[in-house]
Amino acid sequence: MEIIVENHDFVSTWxxxxSDQFLLKSNNEYQKAEKITTFGSRGIFEIPTYLTVQLDENQHFLLKPIFLQYINHSCDxxxxxxxxxxxxxAIKHIEINEELTFFYPSTEWEMTQPFDCHCETSICLKSIKGAKYIASGILTNYKLSSFIENKTKELILTL
Ligand SMILES: [Zn+2]
Structure with a gap:
């Protein structure tokens, strides 16, 4: 069962x-490619945690507003x-009350806390450890940060 914890205008934390897990749901409807919000950084760190987003090889930041960290992973x-x-x-149409999800390996090369995914989508990759561990043929189906895109190219060149 899901309960609402906090309302933040365009999204709400549930x-x-x-499972004792937080999630973020949309309060609005969004079209594909529409901007949902802007975000900032609460600090940049050299060491990643399960909450940081990777900017570069040794740069990881914490999201601001803080509730954006409750956007869970999905393989779709x-x-x-x-x-x-x-x-x-938004990378697809989003309905009111729909959970917001993002593909963690789209920004994370090597995750500090790998996990088994239970997103139950037809394209679930099961084990999520970071982009480094995903074949480039699969990664190309996703929108990736430029850092991850460059890392993928480096990997192909060194093979
Ligand atoms: Zn999955």
Whole structure:
């Protein structure tokens, strides 16, 4: 069962009582490619955590506003963090009350806390450890940060 924890105008934070996990749901309808919000940084760190977003090899930042960290992973996501424009973008049509999800490996090369995915979408990759561990043929189906895109190219060149 999910209960609402906090309302933030365009989204609201919910908690799944059974799994004890937070999630973020949209309060609005969005069209594909529409900007949902802008975001900033609460600080840049050299060491990643499970909450940071990767900017560069040794640069990881914490999202501002803080509730954006409750956007969970999905292998078939509906939002994307545009790190060039600092905008959260809808990558498909989003309904009111729909959970916002993003593809963690679209920004994370090697994750500090790998996990088994239970997104239950038809394209679920099951094990999420970072873009480094995903074949480039699969990664090209996703919108990636320029850092991840460049890392993928480097990897192909060194093979
Ligand atoms: Zn999945």
């Amino acid at each position: 908690k799944d009582i059974d 996501p509906n939002v994307y963090f545009d790190l060039e424009k600092n905008e959260l973008i």
